[in-house]
Amino acid sequence: MWIPAGRSWWRGRGLAPWASGSVRTGLPRSRPAPTAAAAAESRAPHRPYGSAELKEKPDMSRFPVEDIRNFSIIAHVDHGKSTLADRLLELTGTIDKTKNNKQVLDKLQVERERGITVKAQTASLFYSFGGKQYLLNLIDTPGHVDFSYEVSRSLSACQGVLLVVDANEGIQAQTVANFFLAFEAQLSVIPIINKIDLKNADPERVEKQIEKVFDIPSEECIKISAKLGTNVESVLQAVIERIPPPNVHRNNPLKALVFDSTFDQYRGVIANVALFDGMVSKGDKIVSAHTLKTYDVNEVGILVPNEQPTHKLYAGQVGYLIAGMKDVTEAQIGDTLYLHKHPVEPLPGFKSAKPMVFAGMYPIDQSEYNNLKSAIEKLTLNDSSVTVHRDSSLALGAGWRLGFLGLLHMEVFNQRLEQEYNASVILTTPTVPYKAALSSAKLIKDYREKEITIINPAQFPDKSKVTEYLEPVVLGTIITPDEYSGKIMGLCQTRRAVQKNMTFIDQNRVMLKYLFPLNEIVVDFYDSLKTVSSGYASFDYEDAGYQTAELVKMDILLNGNIIEELTTVVHKDKAYSVGKTICERLKDSLPRQLFEIAIQASIGSKIIARETVKAYRKNVLAKCYGGDISRKMKLLKRQAEGKRKLRKIGNIEVPKDAFIKVLKAQPNK
Numbered sequence: 001m002w003i004p005a006g007r008s009w010w011r012g013r014g015l016a017p018w019a020s021g022s023v024r025t026g027l028p029r030s031r032p033a034p035t036a037a038a039a040a041e042s043r044a045p046h047r048p049y050g051s052a053e054l055k056e057k058p059d060m061s062r063f064p065v066e067d068i069r070n071f072s073i074i075a076h077v078d079h080g081k082s083t084l085a086d087r088l089l090e091l092t093g094t095i096d097k098t099k100n101n102k103q104v105l106d107k108l109q110v111e112r113e114r115g116i117t118v119k120a121q122t123a124s125l126f127y128s129f130g131g132k133q134y135l136l137n138l139i140d141t142p143g144h145v146d147f148s149y150e151v152s153r154s155l156s157a158c159q160g161v162l163l164v165v166d167a168n169e170g171i172q173a174q175t176v177a178n179f180f181l182a183f184e185a186q187l188s189v190i191p192i193i194n195k196i197d198l199k200n201a202d203p204e205r206v207e208k209q210i211e212k213v214f215d216i217p218s219e220e221c222i223k224i225s226a227k228l229g230t231n232v233e234s235v236l237q238a239v240i241e242r243i244p245p246p247n248v249h250r251n252n253p254l255k256a257l258v259f260d261s262t263f264d265q266y267r268g269v270i271a272n273v274a275l276f277d278g279m280v281s282k283g284d285k286i287v288s289a290h291t292l293k294t295y296d297v298n299e300v301g302i303l304v305p306n307e308q309p310t311h312k313l314y315a316g317q318v319g320y321l322i323a324g325m326k327d328v329t330e331a332q333i334g335d336t337l338y339l340h341k342h343p344v345e346p347l348p349g350f351k352s353a354k355p356m357v358f359a360g361m362y363p364i365d366q367s368e369y370n371n372l373k374s375a376i377e378k379l380t381l382n383d384s385s386v387t388v389h390r391d392s393s394l395a396l397g398a399g400w401r402l403g404f405l406g407l408l409h410m411e412v413f414n415q416r417l418e419q420e421y422n423a424s425v426i427l428t429t430p431t432v433p434y435k436a437a438l439s440s441a442k443l444i445k446d447y448r449e450k451e452i453t454i455i456n457p458a459q460f461p462d463k464s465k466v467t468e469y470l471e472p473v474v475l476g477t478i479i480t481p482d483e484y485s486g487k488i489m490g491l492c493q494t495r496r497a498v499q500k501n502m503t504f505i506d507q508n509r510v511m512l513k514y515l516f517p518l519n520e521i522v523v524d525f526y527d528s529l530k531t532v533s534s535g536y537a538s539f540d541y542e543d544a545g546y547q548t549a550e551l552v553k554m555d556i557l558l559n560g561n562i563i564e565e566l567t568t569v570v571h572k573d574k575a576y577s578v579g580k581t582i583c584e585r586l587k588d589s590l591p592r593q594l595f596e597i598a599i600q601a602s603i604g605s606k607i608i609a610r611e612t613v614k615a616y617r618k619n620v621l622a623k624c625y626g627g628d629i630s631r632k633m634k635l636l637k638r639q640a641e642g643k644r645k646l647r648k649i650g651n652i653e654v655p656k657d658a659f660i661k662v663l664k665a666q667p668n669k
């Protein structure tokens with residue numbers, strides 16, 4: 001059975017806000033071209049609505065709706081979104097121009113370390129053009145598929161996008177995915193070909209791809225180097241000329257969309273808002289359409305890119321608002337805020353993000369449970385796309401089962417827990433949300449009464465109680481140079497994928513569409529794809545419902561004791577090879593001990609794979625003869641520290657990272 005689903009419903013689009021009825025095109029709408037005088041003025045040195053005035057609470061009433069442009073930068077990972085944002089911030093005097101401005105909107109430590117954007121960031125820019133000063137609200141977005149929920153939410157506050165494409169790499173899988181998010185939200189798309197300074201840049205080829213795949217005439221492409229700043233000024237002018245102002249009314253009562261939120265320990269929830277109608281200022285009484293709770297507005301302002309309080313925010317503007325909300329449930333993303341006693345029809349909001357992988361999370365030591373609990377609570381306030389259920393396990397104690405948008409999302413969450421909250425955890429094997437139709441259920445007119453979703457392998461129901469198991473599937477897009485397509489098709493076949501489509505986007509680049517079982521791609525497909533294509537292929541996917549599958553639960557045992565964090569659900573045909581590889585990997589990551597260790601993979605009572613770790617014990621102190629006390633102390637200390645990272649399974653001491661090593665390279669072949 002295969003249940004098709006609408007395009008990317010899990011991505012939470014569902015809102016074509018402020019849609020001014022415009023269809024996607026980069027061309028100017030019926031607005032007149034700037035006059036010669038205006039053009040001359042625009043060439044004059046730009047005097048930003050200066051930093052001095054900004055510091056004195058900028059007067060937002062200076063910006064009527066027709067002088068506002070709200071736009072996002074979207075692109076495949078590494079095509080230069082954040083670098084372009086840096087140049088736009090500099091050019092408009094929002095930040096000082098220095099050599100050190102590198103992805104300034106990537107504020108999180110994990111973003112800076114990994115060089116990726118995981119959280120959308122807003123910045124208001126002031127820009128003079130044609131004798132007028134404009135207010136431009138820019139939202140920089142992440143490119144990775146796991147974070148496309150961030151992209152779709154950001155788009156709800158925009159009327160247009162800059163679609164950035166690398167002049168060397170051309171259109172990639174996430175370029176296509178992000179383009180369609182913007183297209184479906186009916187936003188104007190301005191194609192930007194970036195990195196024209198690169199030796200191998202071929203902007204003409206990329207122009208042709210854009211014409212072929214997105215049906216945008218090549219003369220609409222703007223060729224720039226974000227790194228060097230070449231031609232970036234014309235991007236700002238295109239924003240003004242090609243993106244329409246928001247279609248909103250200042251005289252209507254307040255209607256504000258909460259499109260993002262962050263949590264500050266001292267000030268509570270800071271809501272990012274887009275004003276669809278009306279205005280809001282400090283001291284206003286506002287109501288949440290979601291909870292009907294009333295709040296006093298303590299502060300409103302804009303992001304430049306840090307918070308800058310203002311007297312008011314007006315319809316069409318994008319900024320932040322603090323109103324004493326203390327809890328994530330109070331600041332629901334997608335909520336509509338309105339003035340007390342002036343209720344409005346709420347905006348449609350967002351569909352909630354759909355988790356694609358689940359994993360158990362436990363404190364290494366149960367005494368750390370409360371600390372970890374509060375760390376997870378705080379972090380989820382800043383990342384509402386993580387779902388949290390309380391969970392417990394015999395071996396691991398009390399913990400949680402968390403749902404993530406993908407594996408990168410899970411890794412980033414884990415890294416943020418460690419870096420921002422100093423919490424260290426045990427993570428179990430990630431699993432996708434399987435379903436089972438229970439045989440005790442009655443079939444009432446095709447409607448299966450008892451279909452359960454299994455997000456924890458420990459709760460996998462026995463075959464005797466089930467009529468069928470179902471697994472989630474996704475529609476994957478792969479873009480690759482033609483020469484690798486043979487190998488890639490081979491790889492897809494080993495992942496139980498079914499080819500749906502194949503098109504050439506230029507003479508030697510092909511776009512492949514495959515239907516994949518989600519569990520086949522969630523962990524390491526991307527790495528394998530990069531390997532078989534020498535790094536040239538890119539990949540993106542969207543939800544495509546469920547299909548029936550023959551699934552089994554597989555346990556991994558150490559000397560007969562089940563390792564709960566490694567229990568998985570696998571496809572029957574793959575159980576043997578997956579079990580064998582896990583045992584082999586585990587053998588490599590377990591230190592020898594005083595006795596022999598048997599590593600086994602089992603399905604029910606049947607052992608399907610086995611490896612052995614021979615007995616041996618390394619005693620670090622044995623070598624430590626003589627009087628070197630300080631060295632001895634150091635070693636003792638290190639050994640004690642090491643112990644804290646050990647977990648006991650039966651009488652076997654297992655280093656905490658042993659399982660993570662096994663999981664990281666999760667075999668799936």
Ligand code: GDP
Pocket residue numbers: 075076077078079080081082083084103115116117143194195196197198224225226227228
């Ligand atoms: P993002 O993932 O789309 O936000 O991309 P980034 O802005 O983080 O840029 C990815 C990499 O490309 C960084 O190393 C940038 O320095 C580099 N880059 C961005 N724009 C240009 C450009 O115009 N020319 C060159 N040569 N490199 C660029």
Ligand code: MG
Pocket residue numbers: 081082083103106116117141142
């Ligand atoms: Mg970025």
